Amino acid sequence: MTTTKKLTDDLFVAAQLQPGDMAELAKAGFKMVINNRPDGESEDQPSSAEMAAAAEAAGLEYAHQPVVGSNISETDIDGFDAIVSLADTPVLAFCRTGTRCTTLWALSQADELDNNTILNTAADAGYDLSGLVGRLDQRRG
Template sequence: MATINRLNESLSVAPQLQPEDMAELAKAGFKTVLNNRPDGESEDQPSSAELAAAAEAAGLEYAHQPVVGNNISDVDIDGFDAIVSLAEQPVLAFCRTGTRCTTLWALTQADEQDNASILATAEQAGYDLSQLADRLDQRRGQ
């Protein structure tokens, strides 16, 4: 199974998951799986429908919010925040490497934490988001 990196009590991130991972995720205590990859992004990824069926069979909630990694919009950020906030927690969000999900999370935190705290949390989870500082400031309206 993919490496799971915890960002906070309610949200962890991971690289690409497989349908066979869902039962193990349920046993690990996750309640919701959030897929941030568009279907067909790479040939080796399972479809969202396959993942949703496996998640449901394992007793997990499943959400699919396709986000293009190099073109994250404010709508994507707000959508991610809404899904995580309303989902049964804890949530495991995944994409190809986990960076896109971590970026989405970081951008939702702009009004709640300073850049240093956000970037340190991401780094502790294994993601270098240092290039995100200006975008975080923009989200704050600075």
């Protein structure tokens, strides 16, 4: 099974998934999968339509929220937070490496959690988000 990394009891992240992963994720108890990759970002990634069909066949909810990792907007952050907040849990969000999804989560938590908690949670999952401190502070501003 694909490697998932826990951020919270309700949210996990992963690197690129394949359509064949969906049945295993459903068996593991996930309720929803969020794809944060724009279609065509790399040649080796399946399309969102392929991923949606596989998720539906496995009984999973599916959301495609394409986000450019180097240009995460406030709308992207709020949209991600809304999808996760409204979803049956647990949710698995994926992108190329999981960093983009973790960044979206971190920025969406700026009003709820302090920087150390956010950075330590990300680090425990294997992601160094220390470069986000200024943006986290800005979100609180």
